[in-house]
Amino acid sequence: xxxxHLRYFVAVAETGSFTQAAAQRLHTAxxxxxxxxxxxxxxxxxPLIIRGPRNLSLTPAGQVFLEHARxxxxxxDAAILATRRAHRPAKTRFTVGFLTGHEIG
Amino acid sequence: xxxxHLRYFVAVAETGSFTQAAAQRLHTAxxxxxxxxxxxxxxxxxPLIIRGPRNLSLTPAGQVFLEHARxxxxxxDAAILATRRAHRPAKTRFTVGFLTGHEIG
DNA sequence: TGGCCTTACGTATGACGTAAGGATG
DNA sequence: CATCCTTACGTCATACGTAAGGCCA
Numbered sequence: 001x002x003x004x005h006l007r008y009f010v011a012v013a014e015t016g017s018f019t020q021a022a023a024q025r026l027h028t029a030x031x032x033x034x035x036x037x038x039x040x041x042x043x044x045x046x047p048l049i050i051r052g053p054r055n056l057s058l059t060p061a062g063q064v065f066l067e068h069a070r071x072x073x074x075x076x077d078a079a080i081l082a083t084r085r086a087h088r089p090a091k092t093r094f095t096v097g098f099l100t101g102h103e104i105g
Numbered sequence: 106x107x108x109x110h111l112r113y114f115v116a117v118a119e120t121g122s123f124t125q126a127a128a129q130r131l132h133t134a135x136x137x138x139x140x141x142x143x144x145x146x147x148x149x150x151x152p153l154i155i156r157g158p159r160n161l162s163l164t165p166a167g168q169v170f171l172e173h174a175r176x177x178x179x180x181x182d183a184a185i186l187a188t189r190r191a192h193r194p195a196k197t198r199f200t201v202g203f204l205t206g207h208e209i210g
Numbered sequence: 211t212g213g214c215c216t217t218a219c220g221t222a223t224g225a226c227g228t229a230a231g232g233a234t235g
Numbered sequence: 236c237a238t239c240c241t242t243a244c245g246t247c248a249t250a251c252g253t254a255a256g257g258c259c260a
Contacts, residue, residue, distance in 0.1 A: 001181065002107040004250090018215060033250045036217060044185060046192040050216065053259040061192035068184030073175055076106065078172030080149060087151040087166035109225090122259060123240060137226045156240065172215040 003076065006069040008033055009048065013058055013066045032083040107182065110145040113138055114153065118163055118171045160182040 011021035012033070022030045041048050048062035058066060116126035117138070127135045146153050153167035163171060 001185075002109060003132060015184055019213085020212070029252050031217080031253085036250080038216085046189055048188075048189055052214090053214065055260095059192070061188045064187040064191040065184060068187060072184060074182050075173065075177050075180065079170060079177060080106075082173060083149055083153075083166045083170040087164070088170040098112065124238085131228095132225050134243080135240070136228085141225080143241085156238065161240090 001040065001043055003073070005036055005043075006073055008036050009040060010066065010069050010073065012037060012049065012056075016055060018056075043099070106145065106148055108178070110141055111178055112150075113141050114145060115171065115174050115178065117142060117161075118153065118167070121160060123161075 008021070010028060011025040012018055015025060018030050018033055018037075022028050026033060039048065044061075044065070046061045046065075047059050048065055048079045050057045050062075052057060060076040113126070113131060116130040117123055120126040120130060123135050123138055123142075127133050127138045131138060141148045142154065149166075149170070151166045151170075153170055154165050155164060
């Protein structure tokens with residue numbers, strides 16, 4: 001499993017459509033998206049989405065996975081921010097400089 | 106960024122060696138691992154590891170990223186467990202069946 | 211039959227392995 | 236010169252796009 005699967009699944013769940021998610025949010029083709037979601041379900045060995053001809057819905061397991069996936073993706077963003085902040089503490093310079101008096105980045 | 110990058114980085118950080126991480130934990134070749142870590146640092150635009158000839162150490166930003174990466178990976182595992190449990194609630198069957206009286210999975 | 215998802219298939223990006231190179235004690 | 240990491244390069248897995256095929260109102 002990779003973050004791509006989480007991003008794709010969240011997009012499908014939130015737009016309620018493979019077509020919408022692919023075109024508007026992921027900028028990819030539907031078949032690729034469909035395949036990745038299928039792969040995700042195969043990995044988990046759990047169906048996440050109930051495909052209807054006109055609309056789709058999440059299984060109970062799909063709703064659980066959606067909540068977790070959102071948290072994971074949010075924490076990845078937080079990790080990036082925190083890491084960059086640790087490297088380049090521009091707006092909190094005193095937290096680095098008040099001891100040694102010199103800058104790192 | 107993908108989960109692979111987090112897995113690789115954590116393995117390197119915890120073993121303290123590209124060689125050890127590749128052979129013992131990741132079962133891959135060092136050059137591939139080296140490249141993925143480099144890609145990760147390029148994405149973040151933050152150096153994470155200080156390469157020494159005999160040993161390596163983490164930058165402050167690397168330590169921050171390590172903590173976050175561990176959390177993310179742990180939550181992915183938790184997501185998988187929770188999702189499978191939601192699909193196949195064997196040990197808490199009454200939470201599904203006590204209303205409708207029928208089983209899903 | 212029109213919209214939506216899936217299957218089939220060819221392409222291409224990139225992850226990986228092998229080999230060679232550079233650096234350090 | 237022994238060890239570790241990096242660079243170079245060819246190969247292969249697989250993610251992606253296009254086209255065709257169901258399925259259901």
